[in-house]
Amino acid sequence: TGNMIREALKNGTEMGLKAKSFMDEGKLVPDEVVIGIVKERLSADDCKKGFILDGFPRTIPQAEALDNMGVEIQHVINIDISDEKIINRMSGRRVCENCGRPFHIVTLKPKKEGVCDDCGGTLVQRKDDHPDTVLARLETYHKETEPLVSYYEKQGKLVTVKGQDDVEATTKAILEGIEA
Template sequence: MNLILLGMPGAGKGTQADLIKNKFHIPTISTGAILREVSNSNSPLAKKVRGFLDAGTLVPDEIIVEMLVQRVEEDDCKHGFILDGFPRNLDQAKALGNAGIAISNVIFLKISESEIISRMSGRRVHLPSGRSYHIVHNPPKNEGRDDETGEELVLRDDDKPEVIKKRLEVYFQETEPLLDFYINSEIIFDEVDASKSVEDVTNEIFKILT
């Protein structure tokens, strides 16, 4: 299975990608990780990538797709892969298809905007360890304190309501049009209610994929 997970920021794509990866033994392919790997190599492609990164400009879609083509040809992708963070817009989705990267399934994690804001703005993080809590769904034993160290928990800038709203604006503008694109394609498209518990969402996804 070659899978794309779609959904708003905070819908649980990363969590579900990890669970799918462990269940079906297929890799999650992150464009960010590939960029880091390629830029550290000595290939002609790496020189191109470093040129854009050093200039502080976005790496063009065609180069990212070229890197993805190379990555999905590696042995660990024989039985499938999960794309993480790509495509983010229609141009990228079309470039993916034109490059011959076959996608078998698209799963859309559906959730309301208000639920996303509540979910993300309720997160609290222990920065030294990365441990994450939620003031409603997974509160620490002592309010505002890490369970293991007793140190202070913080609300990250990314999880502040005004920042979340800006990220959602970008999602609605650029990424949401992908839903119609994939619904009208020959790729299997499924919608899962992402407002449910992680376990319920996972079980529904596993049913779809088996």
Template sequence: MRLIFLGPPGAGKGTQAKLLTEKYGIPQLSTGDMLRAAKEAGTEIGLKAKAVMDAGQLVSDDIVNAIVAERIDLDDCSNGFILDGYPRTVPQAIALEKMLQDKGCPLDAVIELKVDEGALMGRIENRVAETIAAGGKVRADDMPEAFKKRLVEYREKTAPLSAHYESTGQLKTIDGMADVKAVTAEIEKTLSAL
């Protein structure tokens, strides 16, 4: 099963992806994790990413696309994967479609978690409070001002993916405002219908 999760930051993509990875035995692939792993592995593309990241610049689509292509060729992806945080833009989506077509492994679905952005701030505040209460370190991008910037960036760059995947017939929209178990049940119902 090859899936993409869409939705703004805090929508619950990571939570749902974790539950599905356990159920289906497929990995969740996050762009950040893939970039860090490629950088640490010292692959040719990883070294290119490292140079860009060390210079404090954004990694280009070409490098990100190549890292994703490299990652989905690994054995743990043979039964599928869940992409979380990639693609971020329509050009990346088009590159991914070509990449998967060339590999003979098309996407099964794009799951979009629809949420109320006002409620997301409450979710993030709860996540921050829970992390602090557990003695953990709060991610810098979960701080309120950084989170607001992430929402703006999502609306500008990533939200257009909904229309793109709707036009391909792959988009499945789920109410992400329900509780975790209800969202999981709705995702599983959607996947079983594929």
């Protein structure tokens, strides 16, 4: 949903602009704003046969709003990873300010430092990936998002996988979890 919010911001929508100030401070975007953006996106034709939400819901009220939208949620994936690894991974992310392609200073380096391999654009660190902002986001996660684990566990939809390994191992564990 971060991409949905950024797209709404880029398009200058009212909800996107409302979301910006919260994102810049590492705070969760208020439920009513996120829910409005998600509801609008899920009504698009390309979501009719299925979709994957990344980063939504983040709170119990968002989960309840999603339940009330009448969309069927088959699985909820919880990637269990230490705070330390999260800080290292997120603070190392860079994105091309032109095309949006992601890079990482350790695991997915560009051919030329600071330059996008695809379009030659400048690579930047988003404000919400700065270490201080990541710490604030983690604090918020533990307070507001962690309760979703038991919410979806009670519904029999939760699949928890260890996220300490590399991307391939984590992806394999996710696929095994949803096929079980």
